[in-house]
Amino acid sequence: MTQTETKKMPRIEQRMDHLSKCLKCGKCLSVCPIYAEMKTEQTAPRGRVALVEQAFKGNIDLSDIFKKRLSFCLNCKACVEACPSGVRGDDLILLARAELVDRGNITYIERFIFRFLLKRGRLLPPVAKWATFLGTLANKILPENNPLTLFLPFPDGWKERIYPKIAKETVMDKYPEVVKVANPKMRVGYFVGCGTNLVYPNVADAVIKVLTHNDIEVAIPHEQICCGTSIYNSGDFESGKEYAQRNLEVFDKLNIDAIVVACASGGLTLKKEYPELLKAGKFKVPVYDISEFLIDQIDLKKDFKKGQIYKVTYHDPCHLNRGQGIKDQPRKLLDLLPNVEFYEMDLADRCCGGGGSFNLKYYPTSKEIMKRKLESINKIEVEILASGCPGCMMRFEETFLQKKLPIKVKHPIELLCEAYGL
Structure with missing residues (x-):
């Protein structure tokens, strides 16, 4: 591949060697959940890798069709696990999406959510409440073939959707920035995440109760914002990097021994995507999923009560x-x-x-x-x-x-x- 070709999609250079690694053996086809339903090469992992390779070589345009085919991926990483050659198809797709956003291929809704709303944590709960309310209302009053449904941001299957209930009180509203215990063994920072903060504050309640029960103080900085998973997954790497740098700054100034996360995507983002994909840097302390922390890092108390099984x-x-x-x-x-x-x-x-x-x-x-x-x-x-x-x-x-x-x-x-x- 020549220098001229590389300049066309400079982000792909991070994983350029993976483009030629694919043997087209088809092992990824057996594990891809999308291919299992669609049964077409363009929806297969190796098909998407081939698509990125041809775009990198300049053989196809970075068109709306190219964008749609790249978006038809769950980023479940099953293909990466199955690949005998170690092709990082997940990263290639994310980097190619970033190439599109770098060229201005980003919707107005994505601009509003990624570059404005999620950066302003206090605005997110009321907007989420209104969005779920309007979605539920549309389900009830709009006929399925009503022309107004064409203006819905996600029209496919809208009539069947059941929207999550947004919590009346978010985690940030409920808890102080430090939940203290009498004789702390250590102090951890808790990265809450949007899903927990907005929909599952009961999960945060459990995290805080379990940690304090095990004599661990919990710091919950209210300045933390969205981890950025949905942002960089959509290709907006520059905004994703801003989110990463903000969270790095917020947690690195805390006097803590570790960071715990009770969200799979948030944990992956903080641990790996910040330093490796977004090149934003690493936290000063280790980051653990809550189950990883409780099982591998502490002597978990076993003073369980009898109750319903x-x-x-x-x-x-x-x-x-x-x-x-x-x-x-x-x-x-x-x-x-x-x-x-x-x-x-x-x-x-x-x-x-x-x-x-x-x-x-x-x-x-x-x-x-x-x-x-x-x-x-x-x-x-x-x-x-x-x-x-x-x-x-x-x-x-x-x-x-x-x-x-x-x-x-x-x-x-x-x-x-x-x-x-x-």
Whole structure:
């Protein structure tokens, strides 16, 4: 590849050697959840890598069709795990998306959300409440073929959607910046994340209660903002880097021993994407997923209370399992609990079809991917599905409500908190 070719897509230079690594062996096809539904080469991981390679060589234009094909990816990283040549197809797609945004190919909605709204944490809760209210209202009053639906930002499947309930009180509103204990063994910083702050403050309650029960002080800096996952995943690397630098600055000035995260995508972003993909730098202290921290880093108290026993299964979030290599720790945590009777489901590590904004843009495909997860869940009779990702939790909750299934969705930390009787 010549210097002239490289200048056409300079970001791809970070992973340029991976373009020629692909052997076209097809092993990625057997694990890609999108290819399993679509069965076309253009929706296969190797097809997307070939597409990026041809664009890099200047053989195809960076058109709207090119953008759409790149967006048809969950970033579940199953192809990366399966590839015998170690091709980082996930990074190639993200870098190619960034090339598009660098050329001004970004929607007005993305500009508003990424470059204005998410930077202003206090504005996000009321806007989210209005958005979910209007979406729910549209579902109730607009006929399916009404011309007004053409103006909806994500028109596919809008009539079927069940929107998450936005919390009345966010985590930042509820807690002080430091939750103290009498004789602290250590102090950690808690990166809350948008999903927890807006939809699952009960997860944050459990994180804080469990940590303080284990004599650990919790710092919750109110200046923290969105981790930037959805931003750089859409290709807006420059905005993503701004978010990273802001969070690095906020947490690095704290007197803490570690940072804990109870969100799979947030943890992946803070640990790996900030320093490697966005080139924004690393935190001064180590970052841990909450299950990783409790199992591997401390002597977890075992003073559990007797209580109701639940039949529980666990879904591996892609960004926790393949993204961070954390598979055993959540299961070890659940195995400790006297209130959990654990059942392993088939294909527990297969993507649920959420994929951040993927399920907003391509809802019918997301539903088909979820059907395969439901087949696994229906083989076992459980009362609770546990998962360490708020995005996955929302996707499962919506599906269970649509199907009228009596299954609750919880984060493993909530079950631990209940086992303590907190």
